[in-house]
Amino acid sequence: MPALNTASDQELVSLLREGSEEAYAEIYNRYKWLLHTHAYKKLGDREAANDVIQELFAALWTKRQDIFLTTTLSAYLYTATRNRILNIIEHEKVESRYVDSLLVYANNYVASTDHLIRERQLMEIIEKEIAALPPKMREVFELSRKSHLSHKEIAEELSISEETVKKQIKNALKILRMRLGIVIYIILLTNF
Template identity: 30%
Template sequence: MSVNQAAHSEKLLVKQVIAGNEKAFIKLYDIYKNKIYGYSLKLLKSRVNAEEMLQDVFMKVWQKRETLDEALSFKSFLYTITRNKCFDFLEKAANDEKMKRAIFYQSQKSFVASDKQVIEADFMRIKREAYESLPPKRRTIFKMSREKGMTYDQIGKELGISTSTVKSQMNKALETLRNYFKEHQDVSFTLLLILKIF
């Protein structure tokens, strides 16, 4: 089957899924299940969580089937859902100590020492690039808070700005950094970025 024929066949399946055809949905699931599982595993570093993510993604597709657009790439749509759900999961894990320890332990087991050196190098490069993407003043405030351990009040007094301004700049800095990491999802060990920085 040519690329054009495959694309046409997929669009037909998506159209059938929109109409509620379960057999068409199962066909799409069979086509993409290994790819979505592999992508989830790359981000989550856990077979159990990747398997659950696979089920969650396709459950969402089925539940939202009437909103699908047959004219758009179903593959891109699937990967976008998977990426967003994985990052939501990781951000939740970063705020839950029990989840964080369990996921980090699983990810640690997935790599040998040489891999970890490469991962750390990637981490430091992305971290440096992320910091440099911040406006100078915002970067200064962020470093004073995270590297020097200064309170917002202390930072405000030293820079001659209000505490609320410091807080606002920190929130914007965190949002910028998180978005930067999401845009660089191809970097191995994304979990390390999320858990170690914030």
């Protein structure tokens, strides 16, 4: 058996399929930084990039016996990383649309007195949760959602990078979705 640091990718994949932890470690060490750099460039968030790479390599180990490459190992890992990144981006879009729809609902819904009372209560809950965000995150979120400024406009106004704006909004949406998701569900259960 050749030294693993000089083994070809095909040899490493064969050893990996047989359960070689050493081959797995060599693949990890060979590709982790390249894949992490790619994920970070696309996501702009080191923690998210770390998560993508950890999930990728966890899946590589778990599904090692099912790996049959039709291309190079690097292309396989790159494609798997890209697919995970696309899933994250799509999930962020869904989260953003969810919170936006809650805000639109809370701002525009007109109905009976009973519904108006619930609407006001819902708006108070949403405003309270927004106010509970960390100050900088809240400021960025409010400029985005209430003042309808673009990421670039917010970055210029606050003298921060667009990536920071994007990350702050993403984190705010995640926090609000977790906090408001349960509240909205309870309101719907108790009022209908």
